[in-house]
Amino acid sequence: MMDAMFPAAASEHAGEIDNMIDAVHYLMLVLFIVWGAFFLYTLMRFRAARNPKADYVGVKSKASTVGEVLVAIAEGVLLLGFSIPMWAERVDEIPSEADSTVVRVVAQQFAWNVWYPGADGVFGEADPYLTDEATNPIGLDRDGAGADDIWTVNQLHLPVDKAAIIHLTSKDVIHSFNLPNMRIKQDAIPGLSIPVWFVPTKTTVQIREETGNPDYVYEIACAQLCGNSHYSMRGFLTVHTEEEFQAWLDEEASYLGDSGTDDFFN
Ligand SMILES: [Cu+2]
Numbered sequence: 350m351m352d353a354m355f356p357a358a359a360s361e362h363a364g365e366i367d368n369m370i371d372a373v374h375y376l377m378l379v380l381f382i383v384w385g386a387f388f389l390y391t392l393m394r395f396r397a398a399r400n401p402k403a404d405y406v407g408v409k410s411k412a413s414t415v416g417e418v419l420v421a422i423a424e425g426v427l428l429l430g431f432s433i434p435m436w437a438e439r440v441d442e443i444p445s446e447a448d449s450t451v452v453r454v455v456a457q458q459f460a461w462n463v464w465y466p467g468a469d470g471v472f473g474e475a476d477p478y479l480t481d482e483a484t485n486p487i488g489l490d491r492d493g494a495g496a497d498d499i500w501t502v503n504q505l506h507l508p509v510d511k512a513a514i515i516h517l518t519s520k521d522v523i524h525s526f527n528l529p530n531m532r533i534k535q536d537a538i539p540g541l542s543i544p545v546w547f548v549p550t551k552t553t554v555q556i557r558e559e560t561g562n563p564d565y566v567y568e569i570a571c572a573q574l575c576g577n578s579h580y581s582m583r584g585f586l587t588v589h590t591e592e593e594f595q596a597w598l599d600e601e602a603s604y605l606g607d608s609g610t611d612d613f614f615n
Contacts, residue, residue, distance in 0.1 A: 357560055359567065359588070360531040361548035362435070367532070369431050376423055387413070443546050449512040450594075452505065455487050456517070456524035456537040458576045461569055461584040462487050463505045467497030468602065486520075499601045503584035505569060508594035509552045515545045525573035528586060530556070534572050549588045556588075 355367055453464040453472060464487055466472045473495015480488035486502070489495050507513045517526050519537040526545065527534045535545045557565045569584030589597060 356529040357556055357565075358530065358532065359549055359551040359556055360533070361550055362438070363530075363532040365431075365435055369427070369435065372427060372431070376420075376427070380420065383416070387416075439546070443514060443544055444512040446514060449514045449546070450507055451514050451516070452507075453487075453516045453518070453542075454505070454526060454537070455520055456526065456571070456575075456582075457486065457520040458522065459571075459578040459582045460486070461503050461505070461526070461582070462520075463501045463503075463584075464489070465499040465598065465601075466494075467499055469494060469497055473498045480520075497602065497605065499598065499605070501601070503569070505584060505586045506594060506597050507549055507586065507588055508591045509549050509555075509588050511591070512546055512548050517543045517545055522575050523573055524571050524575045524582070527570040527572035528567065529570065530567045531586075536573060549586075552588045552590060552593075 355370075358364065358367060451466065451470075455462040455464060464472070471494040473493060474490040475488045475495075476490050477488050479485055479490055487500055489498055489500065505515075515526070517535055517537045518541060519539045521539060523539070524537040525534060526537050528547075531547050531549060533545055533547050535543060537543070551559065553565075553567065556567070557563055567586035567588065569586055571579055571582035573579075575582065587597075
């Protein structure tokens with residue numbers, strides 16, 4: 350019912366998250382009305398005019414205790430019955446890499462470096478001493494498995510209807526990788542590689558049709574205040590059909606000339 354207030358949903362698990370948010374808000378609405386009414390009732394019932402002498406016994410009804418227990422039970426059901434199982438699926442049921450699109454995302458002040466393993470499907474080595482902010486922000490070693498790796502800045506591309514596993518890390522401070530349409534948000538922490546997974550269910554073309562907005566884009570936001578240009582940490586996710594995705598990868602690979610630089614920003 351509150352769907353219209355959420356960013357357009359475009360992943361397999363988005364509906365579950367939205368239902369949970371709805372349930373929490375409806376519970377809060379009920380609490381607001383019932384506790385508010387109870388508060389007004391007590392103001393009237395125990396007003397000075399009606400109670401000229403202090404009453405040292407006070408309320409004898411157990412109604413508020415019963416109410417508190419019912420609320421605690423409802424919250425327990427939301428937490429143990431819905432939230433924790435949903436979270437467990439995110440962190441424990443990561444699909445196999447063989448059946449997924451596997452990407453690394455390296456956050457930094459103030460951009461998202463997106464790294465694909467290239468044609469061999471194997472990520473190369475990264476060496477901090479090779480890092481060059483202009484030509485090699487991830488410090489990719491082009492010798493060995495890294496020869497065909499592809500990286501972009503602020504441009505994540507994925508095929509539709511296939512699990513995407515994103516190994517998330519950060520070069521400097523804590524960032525938070527947020528794909529609002531995919532209902533994904535995870536901190537990127539220096540020194541840790543954290544897997545995030547989801548299944549995008551609508552291509553960029555489809556979401557543009559659905560929203561009636563020909564310029565609609567899936568955004569990557571940084572959801573953790575990470576420095577003075579935190580606001581500018583805006584990336585884009587493009588969801589393709591499988592064929593379009595392959596064509597995009599091939600195009601990116603075609604820029605891997607003999608120049609030894611990676612100065613493509615697409
Ligand atoms: Cu950030």
